[in-house]
Amino acid sequence: MTGVNVKSEIGPLKKVILHRPGNELLNLTPDTLERLLFDDIPFLEIAQQEHDAFAQALRDNGVEVVYLEDLMAETIRDNAALRSQFIEQWIEEANVHTDKWHKILHEYLDSEYADAKALVEKTMTGITLDELDIDRTNSLVDLVSSPTEMVCDPMPNLYFTRDPFAMVGNGVTIHRMYSVTRNRETIYGQYIFDNHPDFKGTPQYYSRKEAFHIEGGDVLNINDHVLAIGISQRTEPDAIDTLAQSIFHDERSSIDTILAFDIPNSRAFMHLDTVFTQIDHDKFTIHPGILGPLTVFELTKGAEGKVKVNRLDSDLESILTKYVGQPVQLLQCGAGDRIAAEREQWNDGSNTLCIEPGKICVYQRNNVTNDFLYKNGLELVVIPSCELSRGRGGPRCMSMPAWREDL
Numbered sequence: 001m002t003g004v005n006v007k008s009e010i011g012p013l014k015k016v017i018l019h020r021p022g023n024e025l026l027n028l029t030p031d032t033l034e035r036l037l038f039d040d041i042p043f044l045e046i047a048q049q050e051h052d053a054f055a056q057a058l059r060d061n062g063v064e065v066v067y068l069e070d071l072m073a074e075t076i077r078d079n080a081a082l083r084s085q086f087i088e089q090w091i092e093e094a095n096v097h098t099d100k101w102h103k104i105l106h107e108y109l110d111s112e113y114a115d116a117k118a119l120v121e122k123t124m125t126g127i128t129l130d131e132l133d134i135d136r137t138n139s140l141v142d143l144v145s146s147p148t149e150m151v152c153d154p155m156p157n158l159y160f161t162r163d164p165f166a167m168v169g170n171g172v173t174i175h176r177m178y179s180v181t182r183n184r185e186t187i188y189g190q191y192i193f194d195n196h197p198d199f200k201g202t203p204q205y206y207s208r209k210e211a212f213h214i215e216g217g218d219v220l221n222i223n224d225h226v227l228a229i230g231i232s233q234r235t236e237p238d239a240i241d242t243l244a245q246s247i248f249h250d251e252r253s254s255i256d257t258i259l260a261f262d263i264p265n266s267r268a269f270m271h272l273d274t275v276f277t278q279i280d281h282d283k284f285t286i287h288p289g290i291l292g293p294l295t296v297f298e299l300t301k302g303a304e305g306k307v308k309v310n311r312l313d314s315d316l317e318s319i320l321t322k323y324v325g326q327p328v329q330l331l332q333c334g335a336g337d338r339i340a341a342e343r344e345q346w347n348d349g350s351n352t353l354c355i356e357p358g359k360i361c362v363y364q365r366n367n368v369t370n371d372f373l374y375k376n377g378l379e380l381v382v383i384p385s386c387e388l389s390r391g392r393g394g395p396r397c398m399s400m401p402a403w404r405e406d407l
């Protein structure tokens with residue numbers, strides 16, 4: 001299967017991109033948690049077991065699982081020039097700007113990480129000063145730095161493959177991220193979509209070089225004509241405008257309407273997919289926090305290539321009913337209990353990954369919500385979640401579908 005095809009949130013899932021959490025999680029410390037967007041330090045071994053269970057559950061349901069680290073390794077494996085270009089870019093974006101340090105780091109990676117996959121994983125893990133074989137006695141900077149200091153930061157959020165890029169129909173959007181720590185994650189997507197034989201040639205609708213931020217957790221494919229995007233902590237309205245221009249101008253895209261949902265700017269609601277996900281033709285899981293009046297902007301193709309914007313003051317149910325084209329049912333996280341709703345939403349109770357209409361992958365810990373979904377006729381693929389959930393993302397955040405069957 002080459003290229004991408006994602007024209008809904010629910011069409012039978014055929015291929016998905018994941019990242020198995022790796023040593024980057026070992027470089028999280030209490031001091032860096034906030035900056036690196038974690039709330040606690042996961043126990044890596046268990047996080048990996050949980051993640052393997054997630055991947056296996058998807059395979060058991062007929063999904064091909066491909067790993068970001070393998071795609072990236074395949075991209076640079078037999079191309080020395082590309083490998084070298086990647087290393088240089090990675091060092092530069094890790095905030096290392098002197099020739100001296102570029103040289104030290106480049107030589108270190110080439111000598112210790114000749115294998116492409118080992119190199120890719122190392123760039124995800126980060127590098128500490130004491131790994132490098134350098135004479136630390138003659139420069140003031142080197143003398144005052146602690147040997148355990150990270151010269152290049154880890155990228156612990158990589159297992160949330162939903163965010164750095166997103167599939168829209170047969171195209172992809174490669175993102176500029178909200179945070180410094182996550183911005184480097186999109187380097188991998190850029191190399192893969194420019195060079196990997198399975199993905200190159202995919203239309204790119206947004207570039208990581210754009211000025212405004214947007215993240216994949218905010219991008220939901222409602223159907224082949226309608227795309228929903230959250231205006232959130234992570235996604236700026238200007239980015240949605242830019243994206244609308246480029247999608248509407250591409251003849252290959254069938255999207256003619258973009259709905260921009262204005263959601264509260266808070267960590268609990270960081271992306272649109274933390275407050276609602278589609279689980280069946282006519283069903284969504286939602287966080288009760290977005291019930292009530294809601295402002296949505298409808299962007300459509302206007303005259304002379306301009307984007308037309310229309311403000312809709314309505315509520316979620318009416319808006320979804322209109323654009324999905326049939327009455328929808330909103331199933332509340334926490335089953336109507338306010339405390340359960342907040343607790344389980346914090347652990348991604350409404351962040352489900354739909355495998356096919358009516359069948360969804362959920363975190364085990366959200367038992368109030370899961371029980372409610374089950375009673376409403378959903379088929380649940382339940383995965384363990386004690387450690388993975390410490391990064392604040394659920395099954396949807398941890399997966400980027402590359403192929404869904406059309407409905």
Ligand SMILES: NC(=[NH2+])NCCC[C@H](N)C(=O)O
Nearest residue numbers: 037160217271391392393397
């Ligand atoms: N699509 C999502 N909801 N992703 C969740 C990402 C969580 C991650 N720790 C972050 O703050 O970026």
